[in-house]
Amino acid sequence: MASRTRPTTQSPPLPAGLTREQLLGIYRYLRLTRTLEERLTALYRQSKVIGGLFRSLGQEGESVGSAYALERGKNGDILSPLIRNLGSMLVMGARPVEILRQYMAKADGPTRGRELNVHFNDLELGYLGQISHLGDMIPVMAGITLTFKLRGEPRVGLVYIGDGGTSTGTFHEGLNFAAVQRCPLVVIAEYNRWAYSTPPEKQFAVKDLVDKAKGYGVAAATVDGNDVLAVYQATKLAVERARGGAGVQFLEVKTYRRKGHAEHDDQHYEPPDELDWWAKQNDPIDRYVKQLIQHDWVDERELSDVDEHVRVEIDEATDACVDEPLPQGETALPGVYANPRAAERLWFRNL
Amino acid sequence: MPEVTYLEALRQGLWEEMERDDRVFILGEDVGLYGGAFKVTEGFSQRFGAQRVIDTPISEAAIVGAAAGAAHMGMRPVAEMQFIDFVSCAYDMLTNYVATARYRAGLATPLVVRGPCGGYVRGGPFHSQNPEAAFFHTPGLKIVYPATARDAKGLIKASIRDDDPVLYLEHKWLYRRIKEQLPEGEEIVTPIGEARLAREGTDLSIVTYGATVWKSLEAAEQLEQEDGVAAEVLDLRTLLPMDDAAIMRTVKKTNKVLLVHEDTRTGGVAGEIAARINEQAFEWLDAPIKRVTAHDVPLPYAPTLEDFVLPQTEDIVKAARWLAAY
Numbered sequence: 001m002a003s004r005t006r007p008t009t010q011s012p013p014l015p016a017g018l019t020r021e022q023l024l025g026i027y028r029y030l031r032l033t034r035t036l037e038e039r040l041t042a043l044y045r046q047s048k049v050i051g052g053l054f055r056s057l058g059q060e061g062e063s064v065g066s067a068y069a070l071e072r073g074k075n076g077d078i079l080s081p082l083i084r085n086l087g088s089m090l091v092m093g094a095r096p097v098e099i100l101r102q103y104m105a106k107a108d109g110p111t112r113g114r115e116l117n118v119h120f121n122d123l124e125l126g127y128l129g130q131i132s133h134l135g136d137m138i139p140v141m142a143g144i145t146l147t148f149k150l151r152g153e154p155r156v157g158l159v160y161i162g163d164g165g166t167s168t169g170t171f172h173e174g175l176n177f178a179a180v181q182r183c184p185l186v187v188i189a190e191y192n193r194w195a196y197s198t199p200p201e202k203q204f205a206v207k208d209l210v211d212k213a214k215g216y217g218v219a220a221a222t223v224d225g226n227d228v229l230a231v232y233q234a235t236k237l238a239v240e241r242a243r244g245g246a247g248v249q250f251l252e253v254k255t256y257r258r259k260g261h262a263e264h265d266d267q268h269y270e271p272p273d274e275l276d277w278w279a280k281q282n283d284p285i286d287r288y289v290k291q292l293i294q295h296d297w298v299d300e301r302e303l304s305d306v307d308e309h310v311r312v313e314i315d316e317a318t319d320a321c322v323d324e325p326l327p328q329g330e331t332a333l334p335g336v337y338a339n340p341r342a343a344e345r346l347w348f349r350n351l
Numbered sequence: 352m353p354e355v356t357y358l359e360a361l362r363q364g365l366w367e368e369m370e371r372d373d374r375v376f377i378l379g380e381d382v383g384l385y386g387g388a389f390k391v392t393e394g395f396s397q398r399f400g401a402q403r404v405i406d407t408p409i410s411e412a413a414i415v416g417a418a419a420g421a422a423h424m425g426m427r428p429v430a431e432m433q434f435i436d437f438v439s440c441a442y443d444m445l446t447n448y449v450a451t452a453r454y455r456a457g458l459a460t461p462l463v464v465r466g467p468c469g470g471y472v473r474g475g476p477f478h479s480q481n482p483e484a485a486f487f488h489t490p491g492l493k494i495v496y497p498a499t500a501r502d503a504k505g506l507i508k509a510s511i512r513d514d515d516p517v518l519y520l521e522h523k524w525l526y527r528r529i530k531e532q533l534p535e536g537e538e539i540v541t542p543i544g545e546a547r548l549a550r551e552g553t554d555l556s557i558v559t560y561g562a563t564v565w566k567s568l569e570a571a572e573q574l575e576q577e578d579g580v581a582a583e584v585l586d587l588r589t590l591l592p593m594d595d596a597a598i599m600r601t602v603k604k605t606n607k608v609l610l611v612h613e614d615t616r617t618g619g620v621a622g623e624i625a626a627r628i629n630e631q632a633f634e635w636l637d638a639p640i641k642r643v644t645a646h647d648v649p650l651p652y653a654p655t656l657e658d659f660v661l662p663q664t665e666d667i668v669k670a671a672r673w674l675a676a677y
Contacts, residue, residue, distance in 0.1 A: 139416020
């Protein structure tokens with residue numbers, strides 16, 4: 001089965017030009033992503049999460065590895081995550097308490113209860129929240145990176161798209177537009193086997209997503225999405241090329257969505273042995289830990305310290321916000337426009 | 352004082368904003384060296400360079416999406432739809448992405464999407480549309496629709512300077528038909544959200560916008576000559592946000608109102624205006640609110656068919672007579 005092919009990209013003997021601190025930093029983001037999502041699952045089961053819960057289990061490696069290749073901070077690079085790229089937002093500086101507040105629709109959340117899950121942004125930190133219409137962020141990121149180019153700023157954009165998302169019209173229009181304009185944009189195409197319940201065979205007639213890149217005349221590569229360091233290296237190369245003026249870079253990451261589309265989805269359409277194999281044999285965090293230990297890059301004690309710190313951080317973040325109020329109803333009215341400042345309160349509410 | 356066409360006035364407005372603010376840039380199909388299908392951007396590429404007058408692929412969703420991204424980064428993009436009929440291809444980007452951006456994410460998205468609208472030009476179903484009703488229902492967008500050369504200039508300048516996304520609808524039947532003296536060196540900026548009293552009258556009010564402003568003025572002239580009926584004509588200029596105060600002022604003055612638009616009837620803007628008058632000025636009405644609009648069919652090509660489907664001056668005259676006699 002194609003999806004079980006063992007990774008062909010091996011991690012380098014030396015850790016990708018990264019320091020020990022950076023290697024531990026990557027591990028921290030991986031653990032933070034998984035622990036935060038596990039906490040969200042618990043809150044979901046307690047009905048504290050208002051809407052759906054979308055897990056990135058098994059995909060933390062590609063989210064963290066790709067984002068880690070960007071320049072972070074003010075006037076740095078900008079990425080646009082999808083629902084399974086929580087890890088990339090944490091790398092850019094999103095705080096767990098913001099994610100928790102957003103999922104629980106708290107008044108003090110980043111969108112003050114207006115939007116769900118990871119749909120929020122901080123352009124200063126370098127992430128632009130998605131909307132639910134898949135593909136739409138590619139034209140938008142084309143415009144952001146076109147602006148970098150017009151202003152001569154040495155900045156790069158990175159946008160994620162799932163295998164199913166590549167079927168949309170905006171994916172095509174945006175990628176073509178960005179390719180023609182030679183925008184400094186890196187497109188991470190995630191082959192994770194499932195678009196809700198639809199497998200790639202019903203989504204497109206090419207074998208691999210990388211085959212699509214040829215049609216746009218953009219440079220493309222494929223990487224094992226569950227090998228964090230390989231993703232980091234491949235993205236780093238793509239980012240450097242984009243920054244150097246080589247135009248759009250397309251990177252297909254091979255991975256696997258190990259939970260349902262959202263928490264309500266029982267995954268009955270997925271072969272259980274396949275899920276089991278990816279969990280036991282190809283978990284991105286397990287593989288990374290094995291690499292770190294085998295190469296003596298860090299010791300186990302350091303990793304368990306990170307685990308403990310992350311647990312405390314998530315506990316504190318949860319305690320800080322779980323009992324916070326939801327927004328007051330009338331705060332729904334302001335902010336549709338810069339001017340007028342608030343929508344009209346309708347007459348029957350004043351009766 | 353030089354006499355300029357509606358199209359030249361629009362062109363001047365765009366040009367002046369490009370000169371004034373280097374964050375302003377244009378993107379669209381054939382807008383560069385070719386100067387646009389109707390020559391609105393003729394000479395722009397030579398003056399401002401290919402970086403600020405960007406020829407794009409035939410990709411309306413990408414044009415609007417890229418404009419949104421640039422706007423987030425502090426630019427002031429003006430996206431041209433070659434014909435406004437094609438804005439439907441960008442409906443998702445405009446309504447889901449652009450219109451919601453400030454509300455859901457606090458993202459400033461100051462962009463203008465503009466393009467030639469309207470019929471009376473034998474353009475057939477896909478080069479004659481009036482798309483306002485499709486966007487009128489979307490909180491977060493503004494919609495302007497100038498009828499005069501002065502407002503073509505004043506509203507494009509106001510739209511570019513506005514901090515919200517604006518759909519700027521320009522009527523291609525007016526492009527070279529309407530001329531006006533515009534003083535050189537005068538800064539013309541038409542405030543968004545303010546209607547214009549195009550003709551004063553006391554017997555009934557015609558509330559309209561776009562090309563039918565001119566047809567309504569013709570009708571009003573005829574009514575005065577032939578019937579001694581004094582019709583007031585209100586040119587809305589901005590559809591979203593709508594100038595309720597101006598509408599209610601004229602309703603309370605004449606007590607009879609005829610709503611006229613070139614777009615089809617069902618779900619059209621006139622229905623919303625009628626509802627607002629009902630809610631805000633019911634006691635002032637001496638007659639039912641009546642509509643003159645296009646018939647509810649796609650706009651056909653043959654002159655005989657198009658003329659039948661679209662509201663004509665004579666239709667407005669007859670409807671106004673009916674109202675005056677009520």
